[in-house]
Amino acid sequence: xxxxxxxxxxxxxxxxxxxxxxxxxxxxxxxxxxxxxxxxxxxxxxxxxxxxxxxxxxxxxxxxxxxxxxxxxxxxxxxxxxxxxxxxxxxxxxxxxxxxxxxxxxxxxxxxxx
Amino acid sequence: xxxxxxxxxxxxxxxxxxxxxxxxxxxxxxxxxxxxxxxxxxxxxxxxxxxxxxxxxxxxxxxxxxxxxxxxxxxxxxxxxxxxxxxxxxxxxxxxxxxxxxxxxxxxxxxxx
Numbered sequence: 001x002x003x004x005x006x007x008x009x010x011x012x013x014x015x016x017x018x019x020x021x022x023x024x025x026x027x028x029x030x031x032x033x034x035x036x037x038x039x040x041x042x043x044x045x046x047x048x049x050x051x052x053x054x055x056x057x058x059x060x061x062x063x064x065x066x067x068x069x070x071x072x073x074x075x076x077x078x079x080x081x082x083x084x085x086x087x088x089x090x091x092x093x094x095x096x097x098x099x100x101x102x103x104x105x106x107x108x109x110x111x112x113x114x
Numbered sequence: 115x116x117x118x119x120x121x122x123x124x125x126x127x128x129x130x131x132x133x134x135x136x137x138x139x140x141x142x143x144x145x146x147x148x149x150x151x152x153x154x155x156x157x158x159x160x161x162x163x164x165x166x167x168x169x170x171x172x173x174x175x176x177x178x179x180x181x182x183x184x185x186x187x188x189x190x191x192x193x194x195x196x197x198x199x200x201x202x203x204x205x206x207x208x209x210x211x212x213x214x215x216x217x218x219x220x221x222x223x224x225x226x227x
């Protein structure tokens with residue numbers, strides 16, 4: 001988890017409310033990712049960023065938006081939370097040097113939507 | 115859809131035994147990676163094997179890759195209770211993937227003392 005923090009670590013919110021999760025890195029890595037992890041589905045990519053203000057959709061992007069205004073911060077927003085978005089959310093980073101693309105993960109945010 | 119599929123879904127062994135986990139994938143890859151996740155924690159990168167490599171070692175870990183069969187295996191030798199975790203394979207599909215990885219659903223390994 002070194003160099004990557006996520007906030008908050010736990011959150012309970014009500015259906016219909018907006019929620020923003022923050023990922024912060026101190027590694028100056030170019031790539032940042034948001035995943036969700038649910039039983040029976042492994043990790044699924046929500047959105048990713050390949051540079052400041054450069055983002056793209058992943059496998060399960062509906063209902064989520066992201067922003068990256070600085071290299072170190074990648075924000076995930078649920079505009080109107082639904083119960084199906086109850087999950088554990090992981091941020092990851094990659095320096096992508098030498099084409100290796102291994103990723104380093106944050107500690108996760110457990111989100112419950114009631 | 116998931117690119118990698120791990121087998122078995124769960125594995126229980128005694129300390130000192132070897133653990134083997136398998137991963138199959140569908141499309142061509144640039145490299146394949148294995149990650150470990152301890153309960154309640156983020157994933158930790160273990161090892162990466164490129165598509166032109168057949169075998170790689172790192173400590174007690176041995177990874178093989180067979181691109182003709184689109185499969186990989188992770189062997190943990192002389193397992194310890196601390197190896198208890200979920201293990202995931204992930205495929206890097208190359209330049210067009212935008213440095214994205216596709217993860218399988220994982221194998222839950224339990225090492226009994």
